[in-house]
Amino acid sequence: SQELEQSPQSLIVQEGKNLTINCTSSKTLYGLYWYKQKYGEGLIFLMMLQKGGEEKSHEKITAKLDEKKQQSSLHITASQPSHAGIYLCGAYGSNYQLIWGAGTKLIIKP
Amino acid sequence: DTAVSQTPKYLVTQMGNDKSIKCEQNLGHDTMYWYKQDSKKFLKIMFSYNNKELIINETVPNRFSPKSPDKAHLNLHINSLELGDSAVYFCASSQAGGGFSYNSPLHFGNGTRLTVT
Numbered sequence: 369s370q371e372l373e374q375s376p377q378s379l380i381v382q383e384g385k386n387l388t389i390n391c392t393s394s395k396t397l398y399g400l401y402w403y404k405q406k407y408g409e410g411l412i413f414l415m416m417l418q419k420g421g422e423e424k425s426h427e428k429i430t431a432k433l434d435e436k437k438q439q440s441s442l443h444i445t446a447s448q449p450s451h452a453g454i455y456l457c458g459a460y461g462s463n464y465q466l467i468w469g470a471g472t473k474l475i476i477k478p
Numbered sequence: 479d480t481a482v483s484q485t486p487k488y489l490v491t492q493m494g495n496d497k498s499i500k501c502e503q504n505l506g507h508d509t510m511y512w513y514k515q516d517s518k519k520f521l522k523i524m525f526s527y528n529n530k531e532l533i534i535n536e537t538v539p540n541r542f543s544p545k546s547p548d549k550a551h552l553n554l555h556i557n558s559l560e561l562g563d564s565a566v567y568f569c570a571s572s573q574a575g576g577g578f579s580y581n582s583p584l585h586f587g588n589g590t591r592l593t594v595t
Contacts, residue, residue, distance in 0.1 A: 401583050401584075403586075408588070408589075408591075409588050409589070410482070410568060410586035410587050410588040410589055411568070411570075411584075411586040412586075413583045413584070413585065416583050454519060456519075456521065458521075458584075465523070465534075466523065466584075468520070468521040470518065470519060470520055471519045
């Protein structure tokens, strides 16, 4: 069955530094979503990517979907404490079921 | 003005009890979901309803029974609770019809942390 692999599993970054989180599938992805989860809260929708090569930005967060539509990266520029949380990618696979990565835990050191 | 709200936020109960979690969305969405997030943070789909009709029912013990009185509500009832049921349960909704839509992200509630002792 198709799976989404996220890397790294966890990340500790000094405040102000840039970072990248990856989401990889062995098969083509359709409708790739990035979400953020804070402890005790639900998942907050960040961005959706659909087309190969697509790139979207929101404030200091940029997400890209590669041309083959098998990998997406989430890049945060000049990280802030408010960026801390768990980032999850979700996507529709070839069987039209929504699948999820295991999440990347991001800690920002002041 | 909460879009997807679920209650209670925390639920602590003993093995063997029956409990319910309620979910309501005010987004006018057609599809609602229940997800289970385990200790490793994996999100697993349990059920999906579209306009009050069950469209996804993953391999979930039949102790779990969803009920959708109308398309804005999807409640989850759990009978004979077991230790392994301890997890965070998330309700979500989307505009998707038929269970999926590439253009329709899910909107999640804040989760219900269930602890079975």
